[in-house]
Amino acid sequence: MKSLLAVVFVLGCASWLCSNAQAQEKPKVRVGSKSFTESVILGDLLYHLGNQAGADVEHLSELGGTQVLWKALVKGDIDAYVDYTGTIQELLSKLVEPGVEVRTEADMRAAMDKLDIVMTDRVGFNNTYALGMRDAVAEKLGITKISDLREHPELKFGISDEFMERNDCWRQLPAKYRLPHKDVRTMDHNLAYRGLEHNSIQVTDLYTTDAEIEFYKLRVLEDDKGFFPTYYSVILMRKDLAKRAPKVAEAYLKLENAIDSKAMTGMTAKVRLDRLLETNVAAEFLNEKMNLSIPYQGIGPMAEWKRFLGRFTKTTLEHLFLVAVSLTLAIATAIPLGILSARNEAFGQTILAVVGVIQTLPSMAILVFMIPLFGLGAYPAIAALFFYSLLPIVRNTYAGLTQIPKATIESADVLGLGRRARLRLVELPLALPSILSGVKTAAVINVGTATIGAFIGAGGYGAPILTGIRLSSIPLILQGAVPAALLALIVQYGFSIVERRFVSPGLQSRS
Amino acid sequence: MFSLNNVSKSFGNLQVLKPTTVEFRTGESTVLIGPSGCGKSTLLRILVGLIDADAGTILFDGTPLTTQNIQQQRQRMGYVIQDGGLFPHLTARQNVGLLASHLGWDQDKVKARVEELAELTRLPRVALDRYPSQISGGQRQRVGIMRALMLDPAVMLLDEPMGALDPLVRFDLQEDLRKIFRTLGKTSIMVTHDMGEAAFFGDRVMMLGEGEVVQEGRLEELIQNPTNDYVARFINAQRIPQS
Numbered sequence: 001m002k003s004l005l006a007v008v009f010v011l012g013c014a015s016w017l018c019s020n021a022q023a024q025e026k027p028k029v030r031v032g033s034k035s036f037t038e039s040v041i042l043g044d045l046l047y048h049l050g051n052q053a054g055a056d057v058e059h060l061s062e063l064g065g066t067q068v069l070w071k072a073l074v075k076g077d078i079d080a081y082v083d084y085t086g087t088i089q090e091l092l093s094k095l096v097e098p099g100v101e102v103r104t105e106a107d108m109r110a111a112m113d114k115l116d117i118v119m120t121d122r123v124g125f126n127n128t129y130a131l132g133m134r135d136a137v138a139e140k141l142g143i144t145k146i147s148d149l150r151e152h153p154e155l156k157f158g159i160s161d162e163f164m165e166r167n168d169c170w171r172q173l174p175a176k177y178r179l180p181h182k183d184v185r186t187m188d189h190n191l192a193y194r195g196l197e198h199n200s201i202q203v204t205d206l207y208t209t210d211a212e213i214e215f216y217k218l219r220v221l222e223d224d225k226g227f228f229p230t231y232y233s234v235i236l237m238r239k240d241l242a243k244r245a246p247k248v249a250e251a252y253l254k255l256e257n258a259i260d261s262k263a264m265t266g267m268t269a270k271v272r273l274d275r276l277l278e279t280n281v282a283a284e285f286l287n288e289k290m291n292l293s294i295p296y297q298g299i300g301p302m303a304e305w306k307r308f309l310g311r312f313t314k315t316t317l318e319h320l321f322l323v324a325v326s327l328t329l330a331i332a333t334a335i336p337l338g339i340l341s342a343r344n345e346a347f348g349q350t351i352l353a354v355v356g357v358i359q360t361l362p363s364m365a366i367l368v369f370m371i372p373l374f375g376l377g378a379y380p381a382i383a384a385l386f387f388y389s390l391l392p393i394v395r396n397t398y399a400g401l402t403q404i405p406k407a408t409i410e411s412a413d414v415l416g417l418g419r420r421a422r423l424r425l426v427e428l429p430l431a432l433p434s435i436l437s438g439v440k441t442a443a444v445i446n447v448g449t450a451t452i453g454a455f456i457g458a459g460g461y462g463a464p465i466l467t468g469i470r471l472s473s474i475p476l477i478l479q480g481a482v483p484a485a486l487l488a489l490i491v492q493y494g495f496s497i498v499e500r501r502f503v504s505p506g507l508q509s510r511s
Numbered sequence: 512m513f514s515l516n517n518v519s520k521s522f523g524n525l526q527v528l529k530p531t532t533v534e535f536r537t538g539e540s541t542v543l544i545g546p547s548g549c550g551k552s553t554l555l556r557i558l559v560g561l562i563d564a565d566a567g568t569i570l571f572d573g574t575p576l577t578t579q580n581i582q583q584q585r586q587r588m589g590y591v592i593q594d595g596g597l598f599p600h601l602t603a604r605q606n607v608g609l610l611a612s613h614l615g616w617d618q619d620k621v622k623a624r625v626e627e628l629a630e631l632t633r634l635p636r637v638a639l640d641r642y643p644s645q646i647s648g649g650q651r652q653r654v655g656i657m658r659a660l661m662l663d664p665a666v667m668l669l670d671e672p673m674g675a676l677d678p679l680v681r682f683d684l685q686e687d688l689r690k691i692f693r694t695l696g697k698t699s700i701m702v703t704h705d706m707g708e709a710a711f712f713g714d715r716v717m718m719l720g721e722g723e724v725v726q727e728g729r730l731e732e733l734i735q736n737p738t739n740d741y742v743a744r745f746i747n748a749q750r751i752p753q754s
Binding site for chain 1: 559561582583584585586588590592596597598599600601602609610613642643644645658
């Protein structure tokens with residue numbers, strides 16, 4: 001019996017080693033995409049091509065914008081993603097030495113080369129920015145080109161954040177066209193379509209390959225002054241990918257000049273309007289175009305259900321991991337900081353001011369700032385959540401300690417306890433209700449804020465929310481929002497149990 | 512027990528204790544008396560090191576008190592304040608045994624000592640496992656006294672210990688407290704503004720006014736030969752109910 005067990009054990013180890021060795025032979029490749037459907041499809045194209053070329057590819061999808069992807073690419077956290085020449089030009093203009101001009105695609109390629117990044121030839125289509133309105137509204141007002149907007153200062157604009165901030169978009173556009181409009185708000189691209197439908201806005205920014213142009217019957221206004229730069233899609237990949245996984249790099253080059261505008265709009269429409277899975281749309285395109293036989297993900301209720309369960313388990317574990325690690329670190333840091341703050345008034349005011357300022361920083365800014373330090377995934381998200389959790393705990397520790405009556409502190413002193421024993425036996429137990437309520441606040445905020453982890457590939461309940469917003473799918477949004485809300489309630493309830501268990505009854509009956 | 516030599520204290524411009532040289536003798540119970548703001552509490556708080564004197568020296572059993580040794584020396588002093596100064600998160604028993612447990616006493620020994628003190632202070636057994644918020648003011652004060660007595664201190668310092676109690680409770684506790692001090696032969700120093708209490712407790716009375724000791728001696732001496740008008744006025748200001 002014993003020897004049989006030994007054999008089984010040895011065989012088990014051997015097979016594990018073999019499978020491990022096999023996995024090691026396969027190069028690991030990571031690709032990324034931004035959080036709009038076209039980018040996700042392009043990311044899935046890279047995913048399939050890489051896997052077909054013998055690599056083990058991971059697709060970090062729906063990351064939070066150009067900065068996140070670019071920083072991750074430079075750091076080596078992803079190997080490749082698809083971006084657009086207009087975006088790249090804007091990006092490089094801030095990176096090259098002053099005096100160097102980045103105008104043509106050849107200029108960009110040269111500048112990228114210096115950064116050890118390969119910029120491929122055009123994938124084919126030009127997805128540039130445009131302004132769009134509902135066809136019926138534009139017809140009634142007689143608007144066909146951007147210049148016509150000048151006659152209608154009452155129109156409301158709802159544009160995306162990125163469009164607002166870019167030099168080649170809103171920063172220059174009103175000056176170029178002398179647009180008088182005052183009511184210009186930033187909003188999510190997908191919400192903007194809804195806004196147009198309900199007439200709460202009349203003008204939005206579009207991408208020329210958006211599937212919704214057809215669906216919502218929008219009119220793309222002619223760029224009659226030739227303002228918008230061209231946005232040809234190109235693949236950006238790290239030079240070392242060609243060394244590490246030459247077949248993958250080679251396969252990616254097959255996408256050069258392979259997708260024209262019509263093909264891209266068609267794929268996007270299949271996802272957005274026909275509700276097909278991006279991965280299947282991408283696989284179908286490659287199978288037809290390149291004679292591959294990439295298997296499709298199952299469809300139908302059973303497959304849906306399986307996907308739902310898989311997603312739920314995965315996002316729950318990811319979310320719990322983010323919250324647990326960041327909160328533990330925050331408690332371990334913030335309570336000592338709170339104690340020091342209570343000990344020393346000047347230090348305390350400084351610390352409280354600093355953690356207060358951190359609280360006001362936008363989460364996206366903190367996340368982008370963290371990428372060069374921690375890369376993509378859970379770590380930068382944990383770092384950001386850690387910073388957000390500090391304030392409530394530091395403040396409540398400080399408040400709990402400083403609110404102890406002076407007579408009580410004197411009683412401890414006069415007893416001859418000494419400072420450390422006084423802290424441990426008297427002050428901390430008395431401040432515990434306040435400290436716990438600070439930790440509870442931090443935990444609840446943390447559960448909610450952890451959804452932003454999805455922007456940098458940390459997963460969690462934010463991932464289905466992000467996908468749901470992108471695909472206008474309420475069920476998907478709920479798959480993230482409902483568990484997040486439930487988790488917040490569970491955390492709240494859990495802390496009330498902790499309170500009952502650890503706070504002295506002498507303090508509970510008093511309040 | 513305590514020898515003070517030219518001890519003084521000011522808060523800003525206000526001199527709350529003028530340079531004072533006094534002696535508190537071992538085995539004696541001294542009462543510090545005087546109106547609010549006369550410096551009696553300040554004097555007591557200087558003895559336990561809650562307030563640092565600006566000048567002068569204090570000998571405690573022959574040892575000069577310093578900021579370095581005060582924590583050690585405090586374990587030989589029992590200090591009781593109004594309403595007991597109990598820790599609200601600990602039961603009566605835990606309050607009394609806190610320091611002994613911290614100093615590493617055996618738990619059985621702590622328990623035995625706490626129960627012995629409960630007996631001595633006539634604290635009902637059931638009150639031992641209650642929290643301060645769950646017992647009466649008089650009981651809280653008894654627990655405060657137990658806590659002060661726990662390590663069998665050389666001296667008891669009491670700052671208006673009965674201040675927050677109603678007359679009946681106060682009467683009982685005064686009786687018990689005097690009995691305890693007599694039984695144990697404790698040196699004690701008590702701050703009060705109540706003449707009756709001073710008469711009841713004090714072997715010796717020290718009257719303070721405007722930051723200095725105005726007169727000291729047995730209470731009868733103060734009553735019969737007040738050194739000045741101030742002492743006479745303070746004594747006569749106490750109303751004694753006519754039967």
